[in-house]
Amino acid sequence: MSALKIKKGSTSHSAYDLRDPHSEVEASHTLAVIVENEPGVLARVIGLFSGRGYNIDSLTVAEVDHTGHRSRITVVTRGTPAVIDQIEAQLSRMVPVHAVHDLTAEGPSVQRELALFKVVGKGDQRIEALRLCEIFRAKVVDTSLESFVFELTGTPDKIDAFADLMRPLGLKEIARTGVAALSRGF
Amino acid sequence: MTAKVMTGAKMVVQALKDQGVEVVFGYPGGAVLPIYDEIFQQNDIRHILVRHEQGAVHMAEGYARSTGKVGVALVTSGPGATNAVTGLTDALMDSIPILVLSGQVPTFMIGTDGFQEADTVGITRPCTKMNWLVKETDRLADTIHQAFHVAKSGRPGPVLVDIPKDVQFATGPYTAPEKAKVSHYQPRVKGDIDAITRMVELMETAERPLFYTGGGVINSGKGASQLLCEFVEATGFPITSTLMGLGAYPASGKAWLGMLGMHGLYEANLAMHGCDLMINVGARFDDRITGRVADFSPKSKKVHIDIDPSSINKVIRVDVPILGDVGHILEDALKIWKARGRRVNKDGLAKWWGQINEWRAVNCLSYTPSSSTIKPQYALERLEALTKGMDRYITTEVGQHQMWAAQFLGFDEPNRWMTSGGLGTMGYGIPASIGVQVAHPEALVINVAGEASWLMNMQEMGTAMQFRAPVKQFILNNERLGMVRQWQELLHGERYSHSWSESLPDFVKLAEAFGCKGLRVDDPKDLDDAILEMIRYDGPVIFDCRVEKHENCFPMIPSGKPHNEMLLSADADAFKSGAVLV
Numbered sequence: 001m002s003a004l005k006i007k008k009g010s011t012s013h014s015a016y017d018l019r020d021p022h023s024e025v026e027a028s029h030t031l032a033v034i035v036e037n038e039p040g041v042l043a044r045v046i047g048l049f050s051g052r053g054y055n056i057d058s059l060t061v062a063e064v065d066h067t068g069h070r071s072r073i074t075v076v077t078r079g080t081p082a083v084i085d086q087i088e089a090q091l092s093r094m095v096p097v098h099a100v101h102d103l104t105a106e107g108p109s110v111q112r113e114l115a116l117f118k119v120v121g122k123g124d125q126r127i128e129a130l131r132l133c134e135i136f137r138a139k140v141v142d143t144s145l146e147s148f149v150f151e152l153t154g155t156p157d158k159i160d161a162f163a164d165l166m167r168p169l170g171l172k173e174i175a176r177t178g179v180a181a182l183s184r185g186f
Numbered sequence: 187m188t189a190k191v192m193t194g195a196k197m198v199v200q201a202l203k204d205q206g207v208e209v210v211f212g213y214p215g216g217a218v219l220p221i222y223d224e225i226f227q228q229n230d231i232r233h234i235l236v237r238h239e240q241g242a243v244h245m246a247e248g249y250a251r252s253t254g255k256v257g258v259a260l261v262t263s264g265p266g267a268t269n270a271v272t273g274l275t276d277a278l279m280d281s282i283p284i285l286v287l288s289g290q291v292p293t294f295m296i297g298t299d300g301f302q303e304a305d306t307v308g309i310t311r312p313c314t315k316m317n318w319l320v321k322e323t324d325r326l327a328d329t330i331h332q333a334f335h336v337a338k339s340g341r342p343g344p345v346l347v348d349i350p351k352d353v354q355f356a357t358g359p360y361t362a363p364e365k366a367k368v369s370h371y372q373p374r375v376k377g378d379i380d381a382i383t384r385m386v387e388l389m390e391t392a393e394r395p396l397f398y399t400g401g402g403v404i405n406s407g408k409g410a411s412q413l414l415c416e417f418v419e420a421t422g423f424p425i426t427s428t429l430m431g432l433g434a435y436p437a438s439g440k441a442w443l444g445m446l447g448m449h450g451l452y453e454a455n456l457a458m459h460g461c462d463l464m465i466n467v468g469a470r471f472d473d474r475i476t477g478r479v480a481d482f483s484p485k486s487k488k489v490h491i492d493i494d495p496s497s498i499n500k501v502i503r504v505d506v507p508i509l510g511d512v513g514h515i516l517e518d519a520l521k522i523w524k525a526r527g528r529r530v531n532k533d534g535l536a537k538w539w540g541q542i543n544e545w546r547a548v549n550c551l552s553y554t555p556s557s558s559t560i561k562p563q564y565a566l567e568r569l570e571a572l573t574k575g576m577d578r579y580i581t582t583e584v585g586q587h588q589m590w591a592a593q594f595l596g597f598d599e600p601n602r603w604m605t606s607g608g609l610g611t612m613g614y615g616i617p618a619s620i621g622v623q624v625a626h627p628e629a630l631v632i633n634v635a636g637e638a639s640w641l642m643n644m645q646e647m648g649t650a651m652q653f654r655a656p657v658k659q660f661i662l663n664n665e666r667l668g669m670v671r672q673w674q675e676l677l678h679g680e681r682y683s684h685s686w687s688e689s690l691p692d693f694v695k696l697a698e699a700f701g702c703k704g705l706r707v708d709d710p711k712d713l714d715d716a717i718l719e720m721i722r723y724d725g726p727v728i729f730d731c732r733v734e735k736h737e738n739c740f741p742m743i744p745s746g747k748p749h750n751e752m753l754l755s756a757d758a759d760a761f762k763s764g765a766v767l768v
Binding site: 022036039040043044047051082085086089090092093095096098 | 312315317336340370373494495496498503
């Protein structure tokens with residue numbers, strides 16, 4: 001942390017690029033990659049990450065414009081400022097890529113992930129799970145006498161927190177979608 | 187007018203014709219038979235039958251590099267496609283526009299492990315700029331037109347179109363090039379004027395400026411080379427180039443410092459280390475150029491002109507990045523520089539040239555001559571002297587001979603020098619020379635080779651014979667993997683692990699076996715006559731030039747060292763004994 005209390009790697013609060021290009025500090029960045037929805041595009045994008053040794057912390061992809069055949073790939077990656085710049089440049093030069101947005105660098109953004117939790121238990125454990133579900137505003141989407149499936153939407157942190165609480169209460173399985181993100185405002 | 191309906195196979199040939207393709211290098215097989223049937227029934231496109239698909243792709247590369255056009259190769263499914271992988275990777279690394287068309291098993295058999303099935307688009311995805319599997323005949327012509335557009339736009343590169351056999355047999359409407367879907371892929375060619383102005387400002391005051399140019403100048407076209415020459419002549423700035431960029435500025439030009447890099451010239455590397463303004467035009471700070479990154483040209487402001495955004499700040503952080511096409515940017519820069527009064531720092535430049543001339547006086551390419559054995563450097567000096575001024579194209583294999591060729595042969599025009607730079611593909615030279623010769627039937631095409639590299643694709647001599655490509659294979663034969671041997675001598679305690687070849691073929695008899703001419707020389711006195719005989723012979727020649735076996739290539743910047751820790755031949759013994767390694 002600098003004297004200005006601006007977190008290293010953050011440009012969200014300034015008109016200037018405050019990232020030190022020589023910094024060795026790794027930071028998490030959420031990239032939105034708009035691609036032509038044609039066969040092999042996802043493989044090409046993922047191949048770039050594995051081939052050049054970049055990290056993928058989370059990945060979501062779906063067609064978002066059915067008439068224009070555009071898909072949106074949201075990828076959460078991690079790296080030094082130089083690596084993040086390089087990832088952005090490598091993505092943007094790909095033939096089927098229309099646009100790349102570094103949502104972390106470009107300004108505040110909304111990040112959401114959906115997760116399903118299967119929790120198996122009886123008696124007090126089951127009541128406690130349901131209480132926590134209400135606190136987290138999760139939904140019960142399936143139930144049997146000894147199990148629940150909860151649906152929770154939120155930031156990855158919130159989902160992690162809920163998973164931690166469910167673990168001693170009989171958490172059996174989690175399915176997570178990965179992060180979908182949009183910039184705030186317009 | 188409605189589109190003409192035809193088979194997919196016919197579409198392939200029609201699309202190639204419409205794209206101006208005159209020659210295809212290929213090898214038939216089950217999955218491309220319908221296309222070969224169409225090739226048989228026409229005379230507009232010439233087909234060169236290769237002996238191995240790797241040869242086809244390197245030929246397409248040689249063709250592309252010597253003409254500036256897209257080179258085309260045609261291969262069958264499975265092994266045909268996998269054999270093309272090395273060539274595709276080579277073209278990707280060196281930014282060469284080529285199109286590979288591959289056959290594929292019928293769509294209904296894809297995924298069944300059919301005979302000669304391979305996941306070609308999967309295998310070639312990381313080694314192509316873009317590739318496509320075409321599953322509908324209706325989209326075939328459009329895809330081929332797109333492929334040409336992608337191959338030659340922006341930073342050029344290899345593309346592949348995989349065509350299942352049933353798509354070749356089925357009929358559909360043909361899409362003419364002018365009707366093809368407009369691609370969203372339109373890389374920016376004009377540079378940012380503010381950035382260009384900033385570069386010009388730096389040029390006006392720099393005391394020790396240097397142009398560092400690369401293959402991007404050649405890829406940008408002949409106009410870019412002319413603009414570069416004009417700029418260099420007008421400013422009086424010194425210029426060096428990467429292996430890939432040789433010929434963009436003439437080697438006979440007075441501002442020419444020679445090639446830079448690991449085996450670059452002393453004056454070029456020290457100028458890079460000592461300059462205060464580096465103008466990188468279409469080069470990419472390859473590790474063979476930079477040496478140790480932390481000590482790379484520590485005192486310079488750096489300008490980088492490149493059409494590929496990922497090249498900028500990838501290895502070396504630069505002060506003035508300019509994204510766009512070299513030709514367009516040089517044109518704007520020249521205009522701005524002239525409009526601002528053609529200023530340079532004359533005093534600074536005079537001193538700088540004084541320093542450079544001192545470095546030049548070191549005469550870093552000097553070697554110990556011999557009257558009994560042919561020194562490889564001497565062989566290339568004689569080749570240069572006896573072929574200079576001819577309509578000459580040079581290809582190379584990879585290794586010591588390649589570096590000596592870059593040091594001792596001079597190129598006064600772009601597109602005259604074809605070598606595998608980025609990937610360092612042994613076996614590149616013979617097929618590349620054939621590709622060049624096919625494009626320039628009357629020219630003198632010489633492949634400067636080492637015997638080890640040359641053997642990797644020597645089967646292509648059959649292609650040269652069949653298609654009367656009178657390529658000259660100038661083999662510097664030291665019976666060693668010379669560059670490997672050199673590293674083992676200097677860096678691995680002289681333990682020569684598997685760096686020599688026993689039972690090499692008799693190259694003269696090999697020439698006879700192929701039906702071409704073989705020449706062997708081992709006495710320096712006979713060299714000139716033999717080279718002249720090679721040049722005069724109307725047909726392919728295999729020239730076995732027996733050279734000194736243990737010659738090392740200098741100067742040399744050992745891997746991971748900075749430019750100013752370059753070894754000259756005189757330093758080598760000290761280096762070996764550890765004196766320089768402390």
